[in-house]
Amino acid sequence: EAGVTQFPSHSVIEKGQTVTLRCDPISGHDNLYWYRRVMGKEIKFLLHFVKESKQDESGMPNNRFLAERTGGTYSTLKVQPAELEDSGVYFCASSGTRHTDTQYFGPGTRLTVL
Amino acid sequence: DQQVKQNSPSLSVQEGRISILNCDYTNSMFDYFLWYKKYPAEGPTFLISISSIKDKNEDGRFTVFLNKSAKHLSLHIVPSQPGDSAVYFCAASDNDYKLSFGAGTTVTVRA
Numbered sequence: 001e002a003g004v005t006q007f008p009s010h011s012v013i014e015k016g017q018t019v020t021l022r023c024d025p026i027s028g029h030d031n032l033y034w035y036r037r038v039m040g041k042e043i044k045f046l047l048h049f050v051k052e053s054k055q056d057e058s059g060m061p062n063n064r065f066l067a068e069r070t071g072g073t074y075s076t077l078k079v080q081p082a083e084l085e086d087s088g089v090y091f092c093a094s095s096g097t098r099h100t101d102t103q104y105f106g107p108g109t110r111l112t113v114l
Numbered sequence: 115d116q117q118v119k120q121n122s123p124s125l126s127v128q129e130g131r132i133s134i135l136n137c138d139y140t141n142s143m144f145d146y147f148l149w150y151k152k153y154p155a156e157g158p159t160f161l162i163s164i165s166s167i168k169d170k171n172e173d174g175r176f177t178v179f180l181n182k183s184a185k186h187l188s189l190h191i192v193p194s195q196p197g198d199s200a201v202y203f204c205a206a207s208d209n210d211y212k213l214s215f216g217a218g219t220t221v222t223v224r225a
Binding site: 041045048091 | 116150160211214
């Protein structure tokens with residue numbers, strides 16, 4: 001069975017440009033999460049979907065970030081316009097229905113904003 | 115407002131010896147704790163977890179200990195193997211699904 005996949009693996013953009021990251025969760029997982037790790041620091045929670053609904057978006061840094069999960073399958077995270085401090089590794093994870101179900105992480109997208 | 119802290123950024127241990135990784139937390143509402151392992155250019159991989167109703171959980175070479183009164187948990191790896199060289203993240207949740215992570219400890223196992 002395929003794990004969580006993310007695209008692209010790397011993205012280098014100029015400040016002010018737009019970037020869209022994509023995450024495909026494990027098939028059948030209703031819960032989907034976005035996290036970010038900046039500059040080797042801790043991995044920080046961004047938001048949580050249950051199917052197509054945003055359950056918790058308390059970690060989203062500001063309104064330049066927009067996440068969607070149309071149809072409750074794959075999810076996209078758009079950054080518009082990108083700023084230098086948005087650089088980091090963006091991880092997507094998915095899990096089953098209980099809060100103690102293991103969250104399986106994708107390989108991440110490394111975003112560099114110049 | 116980092117609620118999970120790993121104060122040792124790195125750990126070097128000889129192959130065959132014990133690795134002990136430490137983690138402290140501040141949020142008394144956390145009731146579930148996990149350790150993830152991460153290799154370069156890969157995502158974190160679940161290693162082991164423990165519920166707040168327990169003080170120890172063991173899985174093969176990996177044991178996690180939880181001291182709720184001290185708000186402290188640790189991961190023991192015995193014996194350490196070269197393939198254990200990775201970054202280890204401590205994480206916690208309080209029944210609302212999102213995980214709070216520490217900054218990670220880089221473990222290097224020397225041959």
